[in-house]
Amino acid sequence: MIYVLHHLAALVLAGLAAGYLRRARWPVLRPRLAVALWQAVALTIVVASVSGLLALGLMPLRQGIVPGLFSFAADPRDPLGALAITTGLALAAALTGQQLWCAVRIARQRARHRNLLALLAEPRGGTLVLDHPLPVAYCVPGRTAEIVLSTGARSLLTDGELAAVLAHEHAHLRERHALALAPFAALARLFPGCRRLSADIHLLLEMRADDRAARRHGRDTVAAALEKFRAHGTAAAPPGALGAAAATTYRIDRLRRPPVSGPRVLPWLVTAAVLTLLATPLSLLLTPR
Numbered sequence: 001m002i003y004v005l006h007h008l009a010a011l012v013l014a015g016l017a018a019g020y021l022r023r024a025r026w027p028v029l030r031p032r033l034a035v036a037l038w039q040a041v042a043l044t045i046v047v048a049s050v051s052g053l054l055a056l057g058l059m060p061l062r063q064g065i066v067p068g069l070f071s072f073a074a075d076p077r078d079p080l081g082a083l084a085i086t087t088g089l090a091l092a093a094a095l096t097g098q099q100l101w102c103a104v105r106i107a108r109q110r111a112r113h114r115n116l117l118a119l120l121a122e123p124r125g126g127t128l129v130l131d132h133p134l135p136v137a138y139c140v141p142g143r144t145a146e147i148v149l150s151t152g153a154r155s156l157l158t159d160g161e162l163a164a165v166l167a168h169e170h171a172h173l174r175e176r177h178a179l180a181l182a183p184f185a186a187l188a189r190l191f192p193g194c195r196r197l198s199a200d201i202h203l204l205l206e207m208r209a210d211d212r213a214a215r216r217h218g219r220d221t222v223a224a225a226l227e228k229f230r231a232h233g234t235a236a237a238p239p240g241a242l243g244a245a246a247a248t249t250y251r252i253d254r255l256r257r258p259p260v261s262g263p264r265v266l267p268w269l270v271t272a273a274v275l276t277l278l279a280t281p282l283s284l285l286l287t288p289r
Contacts, residue, residue, distance in 0.1 A: 004059060007052030014044040017274055022200075026267055028259055031204040031211070033267055035180055037274050038201060042187070044278045046095060053088030057081035094190065102186035106240040110142050113238050121148065127166070129154065135229050137244040138237035139169040141178035148241075156232060161225035164217040165244050171212035172242045177205040181242075203247050210251055223255035 018041050021027065027034030058081065117140075121128035127147045130136065135157070136150035147169045149162075157165065172178070181201055188198040214222045229245040230252070237243030 004052060004055045007048045007055055010044060011048040011052060014041050014048060017041050017270075018045075020270070024270075025259065027204065028207060028254060030267055031208040032175070033271065035201060035204050035208070037271060038197070038204075039180070039183070040274045040278045042183070044274070047278075050088050050092045050095075053084050053091065057084030057088065095187075098190045099183060099186045102189060103182065106182065107142075109238070110140055110240040113140060113240070114142075114144065114146065117146065117148065132235070134235050135232055135245075136235050136237075137165045137169060137229075138241045139172050140238075140241045141173060141176070145173045147173075150235075152232075153229075156228050157225055160217060160221050161228070164213045164222045165225050167213035167216050168209045168222065168244050169242070171209040172205070175208070175212075177209065177242060178240075181205060203250065205242070206246055206251060207254060209242075210255060214255065219255045219258065223252050226252050226255070 017037075021034065021037060021041065057078070117128050117130075121130050123129075127149050130148060130150045132150040133152045134150060135153040136148070137153050138148050140146045140148065147166060149165075153165070154162065181198070184194065184198040184201045188195040210222055226245065226248045230248045234243075234245040237246070
């Protein structure tokens with residue numbers, strides 16, 4: 001029974017942490033830390049949900065989750081326990097399968113797009129240039145990562161603004177933002193209620209890339225480039241890519257009017273609390289008794 005209660009408590013607290021992160025103002029100041037916390041909270045919810053169901057089904061055996069599964073498989077006599085265990089394993093399989101399916105689908109989309117770029121784009125200065133009138137800038141992550149610019153973007157932006165856009169895309173690639181976004185995008189496909197969360201994570205990653213570009217080229221330069229994208233219109237980035245012109249209005253306001261620096265200690269206290277919260281269901285999952 002203690003295992004079930006611990007997992008339930010971890011699930012409730014993770015839900016409260018998610019609500020706090022949604023309402024807090026400091027994540028726009030530290031988007032990379034906020035994304036890491038969202039990853040920990042989401043993993044806690046998944047682990048606590050699956051392990052809680054398994055612990056409920058294995059409760060009469062008093063052996064812990066992993067050893068209890070082997071004992072139950074050898075002698076599955078409790079029908080209610082079997083239902084809870086089956087539900088937990090089905091949830092784990094659905095989550096894992098969705099992540100794998102989305103990873104394969106995105107890899108195929110990127111491969112097809114690279115084939116198109118090989119036919120249509122011209123390598124120039126470390127980027128691939130597309131002959132297109134709309135201003136377009138995006139990166140295609142992967143082992144052979146590429147940054148794509150349109151002729152419209154190159155003619156519209158000044159040299160400084162173009163360098164800032166390239167720095168933004170390089171930040172996406174260096175920090176593996178596509179890998180950070182992928183689990184949330186897959187979760188949103190499985191649970192439509194998570195679509196807003198996936199969009200929020202995407203926005204945080206864009207803000208993080210803006211910050212990296214602003215360090216080298218200045219906030220006003222990055223904002224000016226985004227304002228030109230917004231004013232002249234831009235095509236959406238292809239599936240599996242990260243585009244520089246996503247959610248431009250909010251990002252421009254953030255760059256032009258930087259938020260007031262918030263409390264320095266609170267984010268790290270939240271980080272410690274979330275990591276402790278994540279460790280609880282993981283440790284219970286591995287504890288033999």
